[in-house]
Amino acid sequence: MTSRIIKTITRVLFPFILMFGIYIIIxxxxxxxxxxxxxxxxxxAIMLVVVVYGHNRFQxxxxxxxxxxxxxxxxxxxxxxxxxxxxxxxxxxxxTIPLLNIIIGLKVFSGLILMYLFLSRWxxxxx
Amino acid sequence: MINGLNISIILFLVGLYGIITxxxxxxxxxxxxxxxxxxVLFFISLGFVEDSVAPIIIPGVDNIVDPLPQALMLTMIVxxxxxxxxxxxxxxxLYHEFGTLDIxxxx
Amino acid sequence: xxxxxxxxxxxxxxxxxxxxxxxxxxxxxEKIQKxxxxxxxxxxxxxxxxxxxxxxxxxxxxxxxxxxxxxxxxLVVDELAFTLAFxxxxxxxxxxxxxxxxxxxxxxxxxxxxxxxxxxxxGIFLTGDIFNLYVFFELTVVSSYILITYGxxxxxxxxxxxxxxxxxxxxxxxxxxxxxxxxxxGLLNIEYxxxxxxxxxxxxxxVIFSLFLGAVGxxxxxxxxxxxxxxxxSTAPSPISAILSGITVKTGVYIFIRIFALGFTLQNLNEMxxxxxxxxxxxxxxxxLVEWDIKRLLAYHTISQVxxxxxxxxxxxxxxxxxxxxxxxNHAVFKGLLFLCAGAIIYRTGTKxxxxxxxxxxxxxxxxxxxxxxxxxxxxxxxxxxxxxxxxESSVYNYPLIWLILVFASIGTVAHFxxxxxxxxxxxxxxxxxxxxxxxxxxxxxxxxxxxxFFCILLGVLPNLWLDNLILPASxxxxxxxSAIQIxxxxxxxxxxxxxxxxxxxxxxxxxxxxSKDIDKLRKLISKFNLNTCIFIMVITLISILIFLxxxx
Numbered sequence: 001m002t003s004r005i006i007k008t009i010t011r012v013l014f015p016f017i018l019m020f021g022i023y024i025i026i027x028x029x030x031x032x033x034x035x036x037x038x039x040x041x042x043x044x045a046i047m048l049v050v051v052v053y054g055h056n057r058f059q060x061x062x063x064x065x066x067x068x069x070x071x072x073x074x075x076x077x078x079x080x081x082x083x084x085x086x087x088x089x090x091x092x093x094x095x096t097i098p099l100l101n102i103i104i105g106l107k108v109f110s111g112l113i114l115m116y117l118f119l120s121r122w123x124x125x126x127x
Numbered sequence: 128m129i130n131g132l133n134i135s136i137i138l139f140l141v142g143l144y145g146i147i148t149x150x151x152x153x154x155x156x157x158x159x160x161x162x163x164x165x166x167v168l169f170f171i172s173l174g175f176v177e178d179s180v181a182p183i184i185i186p187g188v189d190n191i192v193d194p195l196p197q198a199l200m201l202t203m204i205v206x207x208x209x210x211x212x213x214x215x216x217x218x219x220x221l222y223h224e225f226g227t228l229d230i231x232x233x234x
Numbered sequence: 235x236x237x238x239x240x241x242x243x244x245x246x247x248x249x250x251x252x253x254x255x256x257x258x259x260x261x262x263x264e265k266i267q268k269x270x271x272x273x274x275x276x277x278x279x280x281x282x283x284x285x286x287x288x289x290x291x292x293x294x295x296x297x298x299x300x301x302x303x304x305x306x307x308x309l310v311v312d313e314l315a316f317t318l319a320f321x322x323x324x325x326x327x328x329x330x331x332x333x334x335x336x337x338x339x340x341x342x343x344x345x346x347x348x349x350x351x352x353x354x355x356x357g358i359f360l361t362g363d364i365f366n367l368y369v370f371f372e373l374t375v376v377s378s379y380i381l382i383t384y385g386x387x388x389x390x391x392x393x394x395x396x397x398x399x400x401x402x403x404x405x406x407x408x409x410x411x412x413x414x415x416x417x418x419x420g421l422l423n424i425e426y427x428x429x430x431x432x433x434x435x436x437x438x439x440x441v442i443f444s445l446f447l448g449a450v451g452x453x454x455x456x457x458x459x460x461x462x463x464x465x466x467x468s469t470a471p472s473p474i475s476a477i478l479s480g481i482t483v484k485t486g487v488y489i490f491i492r493i494f495a496l497g498f499t500l501q502n503l504n505e506m507x508x509x510x511x512x513x514x515x516x517x518x519x520x521x522x523l524v525e526w527d528i529k530r531l532l533a534y535h536t537i538s539q540v541x542x543x544x545x546x547x548x549x550x551x552x553x554x555x556x557x558x559x560x561x562x563x564n565h566a567v568f569k570g571l572l573f574l575c576a577g578a579i580i581y582r583t584g585t586k587x588x589x590x591x592x593x594x595x596x597x598x599x600x601x602x603x604x605x606x607x608x609x610x611x612x613x614x615x616x617x618x619x620x621x622x623x624x625x626x627e628s629s630v631y632n633y634p635l636i637w638l639i640l641v642f643a644s645i646g647t648v649a650h651f652x653x654x655x656x657x658x659x660x661x662x663x664x665x666x667x668x669x670x671x672x673x674x675x676x677x678x679x680x681x682x683x684x685x686x687x688f689f690c691i692l693l694g695v696l697p698n699l700w701l702d703n704l705i706l707p708a709s710x711x712x713x714x715x716x717s718a719i720q721i722x723x724x725x726x727x728x729x730x731x732x733x734x735x736x737x738x739x740x741x742x743x744x745x746x747x748x749x750s751k752d753i754d755k756l757r758k759l760i761s762k763f764n765l766n767t768c769i770f771i772m773v774i775t776l777i778s779i780l781i782f783l784x785x786x787x
Contacts, residue, residue, distance in 0.1 A: 031183065032181075033182070034201075036201065036205055038196075064261065066259060067259060070252060070255050070256050070259070073252050074252055074256070077245065077248070077249060077252070077414045080245075083300075084238055084241075087692075088300050089238075089241075089296070089297060089298060089299060089300045090238070090298055090299070090301040091298060091299050092298070092299055093300070115212055119215075119216065119219065122219055122223065139406075139410075143336075143566065143769075143773065146403070147766050147769050147770050147773075148766065152395075155399060155765075159399060159402055159403075162402075162403075162406055163406070166410060166413075169410065170409075170413050173413055173416070174415045174417075184549050195416075196413070196416070199365055202365075202369060203409070206369070206372045209376060210372075210376065210398070210402055213376060213379060213380070213398070214395075214398055214399075214707055217379075217383070217391060217394060217395050217448050218274065218395075220383075220391055221391055221392070221395065222390055224387060225388070225392060230764070230765060231470055231764070233392060
């Protein structure tokens, strides 16, 4: 995993994959794509770097990713309850679908990276 | 003869055969994932209409395929991802407790 | 605000779980996590009390997202959903109080998954859309896979893996059936489906019904599909076992009621379902003959009681269906109580084998509540099991063979519960020197057991109160127009039948104790079932059900 060619290509490719992922999230309510798909592509960009450069240096980001996930769910339910507060049912379309897409994209991104970081701790214990 | 419905039933049966006759735990989880993909293909090919295009709203286009099964399958792919992740976590834990990946040996 | 109560019922455990995760990021103390979980489990009880007064105006519906009725995801609250949601709120709240002292040294993640499982359970009972049912089912079942692994490490991991594979297979069968229904009818609302299902041709109806029966059979543990249940329910921690055996198995039966109410126009359906139920009722009791582990015994009896419920529903008469639904409620109460008692015994003695318990009178509250629960499950008169069991048995008088099998299952039930009573409480253990001083469990574990025992007595002494207001309107979801049924409280014929069953059961117990070496040889035969054999038997049974329905139509 540590040859020079792979490290250089990863450094070159990384911003393009990020940009493509953000494009799919934001343009998701009009064309194929949306929250989940864009979130997976964003996570793949970061995971390329984690696999190539070793997962030990990325363990310190775990509390921040947990924070993003939990705040994401709270915002989602708040948007739903604001549908009730405005006199109609739960989760009506008040023009907030792009915002929901962005929240889901962030949640999926942080969730997939957290899965990889937690699973790779099993190897840390055996070293 | 070769349309989406028949291929999805073949995938389902291949995955079922894989679950019944495999001893390695990781291969059982892989067969479960194959069954999941077979069901996704089944749903999407249910909504097929002859001579129509993808369901994107473009002015002037009238005959589109049924978009509802595709929306349901988005939910289902997410749930299958969570199931596979949980199954692989339990497999890793089983390997650390028992030291083997063979389901007959873990007694 | 009353209009929005169904969605609040779903959201409150979820919000409570998220706040629990949020607080656990900042502080490591457990007090605020427990307070959040307590609020999240206590509020749905109030919502349900408020909903009950609204229920007399008719069925309450709620569309999510502001769409109109056939196209929206609706939440439907009728009497059947209300009854099951009410019993869920009581049992999960009491399990939570029990688990505060039972689960030592666990961090907040246990309560997080507990709350998500409770939220999924409410979602299953309240939804009116068939794909939404699948989503909430997956939510409940995934969190229960995780919660099972909190027991003893090695056996619970194996049990959880087996449950994972088999449960996912059930979900895939369910999805195939939903797909076939959608392509023939066009919408996914359950009420709309039940109006239009007679338009489908018979061959497709056979395939759809077989796939549904496969999915429901795996989830509700009918006999050819039961391989996962015993190890999963016996290796989970005790409060989780109470919820799993009491509520999660019943979600399979609830889906079965809703699908049966869709109105498939096939012949010979009733007889096939009653035969499957009778085989299940007897098979659970036979499988328990060789066991000496207290939680495995209770898990085998769950299979047997679910067989009773399926027989009651398959009989398709008013008294049968009302008996089946009433037995769902009763079984949740007394099986929860039995698992909590077993947990109390394991908490004090540290072993699961009943030959090593020998507690005697050192734990009086556990002894009294165990006796109440054992009398309920055997069907003795003042307790709640008697009412529902006699209703189910009186609905199959036209089929004498099935009635006889149910009586044998009752005899076996009496024998096994007397066995547990004799070995755990009365007889001294084998190695007499190790007999420690056992004292009673702490107060927060005694309180749920006492409340559940009180419910056992209450549901048995006043059956007409519950039947008229809740159970009989609930049975109108399948058959339209019910006649009022009066249950005579002290019917001499039923009491005579019960005492004959008790006498025969005690004779069977003597046979088991005397011949225990021969029975151990049976154990080697039953314990050969691993994962591959279970799934192979399931697939063969499903294909044979398909062939049988094709021949009969």
